[in-house]
Amino acid sequence: MTKFEEISPSDFFYRNKEIAGFENPAKACYTIVREFLENSLDACELGGFLPEIEIYMKSVSEEEKRLRIKVIDNGIGVPHDKIPLAFGKILYSSKYVLRQHRGIFGLGGKMAVLYSQITTNSPFRVISATPNNGYISFYELKIDILRNEPIILKRSKIINQNGWHGLIIECEFVGDYLLSKKKIFEYLFQTSIAVPYAKIYYQDYEGNALLFKRKTDKMPPIPEETLLHPRGVDLEMLKRLIKINPSLSLNRFLAKNFQRIGQKAAEEVLKLANIEFEKPVSKLSEEELTRLYNVMKSYPFKRPSADSLSPLGESFAIGIKETFNPEFLSYDMREPSSFEGHPFIVETAIAYGGDIPIPEQNEINLFRFANKIPLIYDSYNDVSMKVIKSINWNVYKLN
Ligand SMILES: Nc1ncnc2c1ncn2[C@@H]1O[C@H](COP(=O)(O)OP(=O)(O)O)[C@@H](O)[C@H]1O
Ligand SMILES: [Mg+2]
Incomplete structure (x- = not known):
């Protein structure tokens, strides 16, 4: 007999570690x-605090490749009651809103502590204070993988004497530091170019200490939380939104949940979909829902707003200038554009001379970032690289 079973999200990621980069x-x-x-x-960025981040990599046992990492920041922290879920429940996140940030799945940090637990069976620690709060929270936690729930081993509060805010996370894991070291250094280096308003200190047990100084006090503005664009929505999401607002009439539902839909557009959309304006959303039939969805995909709405984005802007040029001191630097930010209801902005910079390291065989240094995150792997197969190589640089008196 075939046996069927259900697994929890933690269990799923435990069994598919490679998806999240833990292969x-x-x-x-x-x-x-x-x-x-x-x-x-x-x-840090959400709170508008100039980031000050320290990372310590220690060795617990070289033989067993057992490492301990500690990361300290000065961000907004996590409220006392939310700490166990934020770190102990997979797919729990404060970032399921439409605004650009680095996390989105409620997964990354938790995969790290989950991996820590499955390789060493030791708990992880979180110390945190939110701004203007009278106390600092201290937790020792594990994850119940089968139930996707945090296990609280220790919890306490102490008085916050100096008004510190931020978060400290510490965990032990089995990792190959010697094989990953170069990539980590490169990652930190490139991050410091894209985030020149951060101060990042990194120290390992071999005696390496890297300090990426803050190069500017100006931070890009905090991106705004925006509504979904009607084109960016899929049927599942539409159903979810309906579940949250069951009693709203259709025209109000559309205007309230989506950007670029006002009263007039809502009425036009509903007319095209041949659905009554005043019908409560929960009364929609499957067919009506499909019709509505199809009209939302094809109606000529205005482009999505770019307010939810956080382009690097001037910071990008500052990062490059301060890092490489180039002879020539040109920076460009394109107008916002969108794909299927999702806005994006392309930023590029080109520089030569100064302290830019000359790559092997006169190749080109191509630094790619997505969402301010350096893409370290595989830049040679990138389309940008192909374009750069197809340009006849001699015309510009460069070779
Ligand atoms: N250093 C930190 N400071 C403040 N909040 C944090 C920090 N790290 C994690 N969090 C909170 O924990 C949540 C879960 O983090 P994570 O598992 O990495 O998922 P994601 O980043 O995709 O949301 C975040 O959404 C955030 O609210
Ligand atoms: Mg994250």
Whole structure:
């Protein structure tokens, strides 16, 4: 007889670790640094605090490749009651809103602590304070993988004497530091170019200490939370929104939940879909829902607003200038554009001379970022690289 069973999200990710970048001890080590750093940067930027982040990589046992990482930031922290879920429940996140940040799945940081637990069976620690709060929270946690729930081993509050805010996370894991070290350094270096308003300090047990100084005090504005664009929505999402607002009439539902739909557009959409304006959303039949969805996909709405985006802007040029001191630098930010209801902005910079390292065989240094995150792997197969190589640079007196 075939046996069917259901698994929890934690269990699913435990069994499919490679999806989240934990396929081997070297990659895991790199991914953990990355996820913690990205959470920290998000937390600082959301609060408008100039990021000050420290990362310590210690060795617990060289023989067993057992490492301990500690990351300290000065961000908005996590409220006392939310700490266990934020770190102990997969797919729990404060970032399921339409606004650009680095996390989105409620997964990264938790995969790191989940991996820590399955390789060492030791708990992880979180210390945190939110701004203007009288106390600091301290937790020791594990994850119940089968039930996708946090297990609280220790919890306490102490008085916050100096008004500190931020978060400290500490965990032990099995990782191959020697094989991942170079990638980690490169990642930090490129991050410091894209986020020149951050101060990042990294120290490992071999005696390496890297300090990426803050190069500017100006931070890009905090992106705004925006509504979904009607074209960016799929049927499942539409059903979810209906469940949340069951009693709204259709025209109000559309105007309330989507950008670029006012009263007039709502009426036009409903006319095209041949649905009554005043009908409560919960009364929609499957066919009506499909018709509505199809009209939402094809109606000529205005482009999505770019307010939810957080382009690097001037910071990008500052990062490059301060890092490489180039002879020539040109920076460009394109007009916002969109794909299927999702806005994006392309930013590019080109520079030569100064302290830019000359790559092997006169190749080109191509740094790619998506969402302010350096893309470290595989730049040579990138379409930008192909374009750069197809340009006849001699015309510009460059070779
Ligand atoms: N350093 C941090 N400071 C403040 N909040 C954090 C920090 N790290 C994680 N969090 C909170 O925990 C949640 C879960 O983090 P994570 O598992 O990495 O998922 P994601 O980043 O995709 O939301 C975040 O949404 C955020 O609310
Ligand atoms: Mg994250």
